[in-house]
Amino acid sequence: PRFQSSILQSYASISTLDDSISLFNHMVKRFQTHPSFSLDRSTCHVLLSKSCDSPDPDLSHVHKVLNLMVSNGVSPNSGTVDIAVRGLCSVDRVDDAVLLLKELSLKHSKPDTYTYNFLVKCLCKTRSLSTVYSFIDDMRSNFGLSPDLVTYTILIDNVCNSKNLREAMRLVGVLKDCGFKPDRFVYNTIMKGYCVLSRGSEVMEVYNRMKEEGVEPDLVTYNTLIFGLSKSGRVKEAKKFLRVMVASGHVPD
RNA sequence: UACUACACUUGUUCCC
Numbered sequence: 001p002r003f004q005s006s007i008l009q010s011y012a013s014i015s016t017l018d019d020s021i022s023l024f025n026h027m028v029k030r031f032q033t034h035p036s037f038s039l040d041r042s043t044c045h046v047l048l049s050k051s052c053d054s055p056d057p058d059l060s061h062v063h064k065v066l067n068l069m070v071s072n073g074v075s076p077n078s079g080t081v082d083i084a085v086r087g088l089c090s091v092d093r094v095d096d097a098v099l100l101l102k103e104l105s106l107k108h109s110k111p112d113t114y115t116y117n118f119l120v121k122c123l124c125k126t127r128s129l130s131t132v133y134s135f136i137d138d139m140r141s142n143f144g145l146s147p148d149l150v151t152y153t154i155l156i157d158n159v160c161n162s163k164n165l166r167e168a169m170r171l172v173g174v175l176k177d178c179g180f181k182p183d184r185f186v187y188n189t190i191m192k193g194y195c196v197l198s199r200g201s202e203v204m205e206v207y208n209r210m211k212e213e214g215v216e217p218d219l220v221t222y223n224t225l226i227f228g229l230s231k232s233g234r235v236k237e238a239k240k241f242l243r244v245m246v247a248s249g250h251v252p253d
Numbered sequence: 254u255a256c257u258a259c260a261c262u263u264g265u266u267c268c269c
Binding site for chain 2: 079082086112113114115116117118119120121148149150151152153154155156157160184185186187188189190191192218219220221222223224225226227228253
């Protein structure tokens, strides 16, 4: 199976989807006469990945491959969903990815947290915040999928990049209400947000709260603070953190 | 099948 995936993969990279499907069908026939071989999921996934590249407005190519899979006894699982979502997003078909994700969730399998968060990040980069929030609400109410701490970090980073620290802090409140505790990633992200706004006192407040909560600063924390404070002209404080960093056993990189 | 090595999937700094 590994071998046939490789063959198909190489072939798919230099040919059209239909030619790849022909080869796939040829393989199916061959394997029917050789019981020691089987068509596995990864062989099907090669085709699926290929089918995302071609611009078909109604996802017909993707559906063609999915039907082929099912008729060969391989039912789509969360790995299948992952391949399709990444394939579509890699050619900027984020809306199609969302549609397919919902369809597959209903008919076959829900996404895992990796796929879900990957898609949330793609949406953040390319769509409005309200679009992202409706996607999250939709997934929660219709599919029982809730955001996790990684999701919140993605959202907080996104709003920080739009300099909307008020919304970032609101999200921290929401995340706590959901029973999560901010970790290094969340604290580092927020400090970065305040750094780019040159809000030095808020940076320090967050830094102190992080330590109070027992979350240890790491290399990323120090890099964020040293770069961020230097850029906003607070070189003295930045230098202080460089000393703290070395004193706590980190090596400046 | 086991072991080992290598590679591999979602979030923060720097690099790009």
